[in-house]
Structure formats: C-alpha cells, structure tokens
Amino acid sequence: MKIALVGYGKMGKIIDEIAQKRGHEVVARLKETPTAENLNNPDVVIEFSLPEVAFENIKACLENKIPVICGTTGWLEKRDEIEKLAVENDTAFLYGSNFSLGVNLFFALNERLADLMKNVDEYSCQLEEIHHIHKKDAPSGTAISIAEGIINNNPKFEAWKLEETQGDQLGIFAIREDEVPGTHSVFYRSEVDEIEIKHTAFNRNGFALGAVVAAEWIKDKKGNFGMKDVLGL
Numbered sequence: 603m604k605i606a607l608v609g610y611g612k613m614g615k616i617i618d619e620i621a622q623k624r625g626h627e628v629v630a631r632l633k634e635t636p637t638a639e640n641l642n643n644p645d646v647v648i649e650f651s652l653p654e655v656a657f658e659n660i661k662a663c664l665e666n667k668i669p670v671i672c673g674t675t676g677w678l679e680k681r682d683e684i685e686k687l688a689v690e691n692d693t694a695f696l697y698g699s700n701f702s703l704g705v706n707l708f709f710a711l712n713e714r715l716a717d718l719m720k721n722v723d724e725y726s727c728q729l730e731e732i733h734h735i736h737k738k739d740a741p742s743g744t745a746i747s748i749a750e751g752i753i754n755n756n757p758k759f760e761a762w763k764l765e766e767t768q769g770d771q772l773g774i775f776a777i778r779e780d781e782v783p784g785t786h787s788v789f790y791r792s793e794v795d796e797i798e799i800k801h802t803a804f805n806r807n808g809f810a811l812g813a814v815v816a817a818e819w820i821k822d823k824k825g826n827f828g829m830k831d832v833l834g835l
C-alpha cells in the first residue's frame with residue numbers, strides 16, 4: 603500500500619519504520635499542509651501533526667478523496683465538520699485518540715467498570731494522565747475518551763473538567779513529566795479502599811503499529827470509523 607505521512611515528528615518517524623517493515627511504500631513525509639502534488643498519490647494518509655493544523659490537513663486530504671487515519675489530538679471541536687466531508691467526498695476517515703491495542707482494551711475495561719460502579723455510592727472517581735513535557739494539549743485525547751466512556755455508562759457524571767472531580771463534573775489531573783510516553787489511570791476511592799485501573803505505554807511503538815494496522819484496514823472503506831471498528835471491540 604502507498605502511505606503518505608502528514609506530520610513527521612516523534613510519531614511520524616516511528617510509523618515510517620513500522621509501515622516499511624510491514625511492506626508498505628511511504629510516498630510522502632510532510633511537515634506542511636498536504637496538497638494533491640506533495641501527497642504523491644497515496645492510497646491512504648496517516649496524520650500525526652499538531653492540534654492547530656490537523657483540521658486543515660485532514661480537510662485537504664479528504665477533498666482529494668484520500669482516506670485519512672488521524673491520531674492528532676486537541677482539535678476535536680471540528681470533528682463533525684470533518685466527518686461530513688468524508689461522506690460528501692465519498693471517502694473514509696478514522697480518528698483514534700490512542701491507537702495502541704492495550705489502550706483500546708483498557709477503554710472496554712473502563713466502560714465495564716463504570717457500568718458496575720453506577721449504583722455504588724461509596725466511591726468517588728478521578729482520572730489521571732501523565733505525559734512528556736513537549737505535549738501541546740491537556741487533557742490528553744486518551745483521557746477524554748476514558749472520561750467519555752465513564753460519562754456514557756454512569757449517569758452520575760455529566761461532563762469532564764481539568765483538575766479535581768466536583769459533583770457531576772468528572773475530574774482529570776493532567777501531569778507533564780520528563781519524557782513519559784503516556785500513562786492513564788482511573789481511580790475509584792472510598793473511605794476504606796481504592797480501585798485503580800492503569801495503562802502504561804513503555805514507548806510509542808504500540809501507537810504507531812495501531813495506526814498502520816488501521817491504514818491497512820481502511821483501504822476500500824467509505825464513511826467514518828474508530829479503532830473499535832478495526833479491532834472488533
């Protein structure tokens with residue numbers, strides 16, 4: 603498959619290596635807005651750039667009828683517009699706040715636990731995410747997905763907020779520390795004990811492999827998708 607990489611930083615470079623190891627041809631490595639010319643006729647685009655440029659990048663690819671796998675976080679207020687564009691241009695779009703298999707299993711576990719806790723009043727809930735000091739957005743896209751998984755399964759919560767949980771506002775502590783690739787925890791605390799579920803990424807390889815697997819999966823598909831569709835979770 604011919605893959606164009608839009609965004610060629612920490613993630614783009616690892617995706618490049620993994621895509622080539624899996625037999626794909628990387629036809630573009632961009633650090634600028636994609637165009638019909640610089641994309642070099644790919645079967646699919648993998649977009650890992652910056653929150654402030656992701657929307658324009660994805661839009662440009664979809665308008666050229668190229669399917670897009672997007673891992674960039676922090677731009678989702680415009681997701682509906684992008685999903686509309688994918689349909690209008692008869693192509694495909696897949697967003698994942700986190701492409702690793704482990705985190706997607708963690709998402710399913712989190713939803714199940716939230717459902718179990720919905721009628722248990724003894725426990726308060728708090729989220730925590732820890733990332734490297736270069737990260738531009740807070741909270742992480744993954745933490746937002748975890749929060750949404752809890753809010754959708756536990757009517758005690760209406761929305762998420764940064765910092766501490768208050769009433770129906772589920773709190774997310776966002777910590778920036780050294781070169782941490784990504785650690786996410788959900789805590790349920792009572793007066794006598796604590797339940798914690800935690801995912802720790804040791805490096806970025808799981809995210810990159812998941813993005814390439816998603817690119818392989820999306821070929822010839824049309825519409826809007828997520829990693830749940832790819833992994834059948």
Ligand SMILES: NC(=O)C1=CN([C@@H]2O[C@H](COP(=O)(O)OP(=O)(O)OC[C@H]3O[C@@H](n4cnc5c(N)ncnc54)[C@H](OP(=O)(O)O)[C@@H]3O)[C@@H](O)[C@H]2O)C=CC1
Pocket residue numbers: 608609610611612613614632633634635636650651652653655659672673674675676698699700701702809
């Ligand atoms: N969904 C997931 O599984 C994961 C998501 N992420 C997310 O992916 C995104 C990228 O992460 P990461 O690779 O670590 O970040 P980096 O900052 O390392 O890379 C971003 C890259 O985008 C380039 N860039 C700048 N402007 C443009 C533009 N207009 N078009 C295309 N590229 C541009 C930058 O170029 P320059 O170097 O010149 O500035 C840089 O190479 C972040 O939003 C992060 O949160 C990260 C890991 C996993």
Ligand SMILES: O=C(O)C1=N[C@H](C(=O)O)C[C@H](O)C1
Pocket residue numbers: 675699700733737738741742743744745783784785
């Ligand atoms: O910026 C990162 O590095 C990461 N971003 C994603 C997020 O915001 O959730 C995924 C992963 O945790 C690494």
